[in-house]
Amino acid sequence: MMSMNSKQAFSMHPILHEPKYTPLHSSSEAIRRACLPTPSLQGNIFAGFDETLLQRAEALAAVDIVTQKSHPFKPDATYHTMTTMTSMTGTPTSSPAHLHHPSVLTSHHHAHHPHHHHQPAQGLEGDLLDHLSPAISLGGMPTAADVASGASHAHSHMAAAINHAQHHHHPHAQAVNVHHPHHALAAHASLASASAASMDAEPDPRELEAFAERFKQRRIKLGVTQADVGAALANLKIPGVGCLSQSTICRFESLTLSHNNMVALKPILEAWLEEAERAQREKMAKPEIFSSGDKKRKRTSIAAPEKRSLEAYFAVQPRPSSEKIAAIAEKLDLKKNVVRVWFCNQRQKQKRMKFSATH
DNA sequence: ATGCATGAGTT
DNA sequence: ACTCATGCATA
Numbered sequence: 001m002m003s004m005n006s007k008q009a010f011s012m013h014p015i016l017h018e019p020k021y022t023p024l025h026s027s028s029e030a031i032r033r034a035c036l037p038t039p040s041l042q043g044n045i046f047a048g049f050d051e052t053l054l055q056r057a058e059a060l061a062a063v064d065i066v067t068q069k070s071h072p073f074k075p076d077a078t079y080h081t082m083t084t085m086t087s088m089t090g091t092p093t094s095s096p097a098h099l100h101h102p103s104v105l106t107s108h109h110h111a112h113h114p115h116h117h118h119q120p121a122q123g124l125e126g127d128l129l130d131h132l133s134p135a136i137s138l139g140g141m142p143t144a145a146d147v148a149s150g151a152s153h154a155h156s157h158m159a160a161a162i163n164h165a166q167h168h169h170h171p172h173a174q175a176v177n178v179h180h181p182h183h184a185l186a187a188h189a190s191l192a193s194a195s196a197a198s199m200d201a202e203p204d205p206r207e208l209e210a211f212a213e214r215f216k217q218r219r220i221k222l223g224v225t226q227a228d229v230g231a232a233l234a235n236l237k238i239p240g241v242g243c244l245s246q247s248t249i250c251r252f253e254s255l256t257l258s259h260n261n262m263v264a265l266k267p268i269l270e271a272w273l274e275e276a277e278r279a280q281r282e283k284m285a286k287p288e289i290f291s292s293g294d295k296k297r298k299r300t301s302i303a304a305p306e307k308r309s310l311e312a313y314f315a316v317q318p319r320p321s322s323e324k325i326a327a328i329a330e331k332l333d334l335k336k337n338v339v340r341v342w343f344c345n346q347r348q349k350q351k352r353m354k355f356s357a358t359h
Numbered sequence: 360a361t362g363c364a365t366g367a368g369t370t
Numbered sequence: 371a372c373t374c375a376t377g378c379a380t381a
Contacts, residue, residue, distance in 0.1 A: 245377045299363055299379045
């Protein structure tokens, strides 16, 4: 069941990020917070031309099939179960992370923002064809010797907790994260921030960018993989900080996280880096043990044609109503929830940082 | 390195 | 039902 299609080409969508952040501004959230609901219409309007619009969008979307590449391999990617794994030794990447508990790093936000914004108008004419090529590449994965983590073992942890955070009041960035037993925390004094380097609270994109780069460099130098870093974070025992996935570390390094998220993670990774280097200096030895387990989740794969349609719809209306989503889902023969999540993720992507140089 | 997904916390 | 921070499963 589910739709399993395969193929996902790499299409990155155009990130239309915001113009520039003003680092010195008040909240950092304001930066990305600028979304606009645009609730306007479309409830019934669509009813009328819904079909027309959808078809039009689809038609337009269909046009751009030029660069789509098809994969020679595996037409359907969604299945295969491996019940027995545990044999991936060889690569330095530690893998299993286990742990299942959503940690909570939160950020918070408030709500007030006069949204006005541009909204991609619905002139679907050429907007659908924008595609961009991802340009990030790179890859180096030196094999690592593990030195990073501290203790090992990790399976049982149950931590729990959620914490939430914090303060608000000042328009400051805060995003503190982590889950921590029960609330509270935060005393924060805020204010006066001060300097810069090791503290947090500095919404300066350039600094983050620089740190991310340094971090990656040092990490590689230490011969530690992204996954190792994530797992090792738990050993730091920083209040509320548990481990993070390879994905998150990767995203941090490539700056593909929200600004708030970057700011929140920076001090944590910074702490790990220091600790790792210190540990390396004196001793390094810690076998890691992981056992892993089970539980496989199936990743739904949306086929290229459907994906194109979704992109077309998104260009017209990034926030379709529930009914709309249902209609689209039916049309594309996808589960409604899959479509809903796709839109959510699309919106999230659009908001991602990816600040380039500007400043 | 990324796509699809889950969940806490908001709205 | 949405946003955000994250993660598993994959390419």
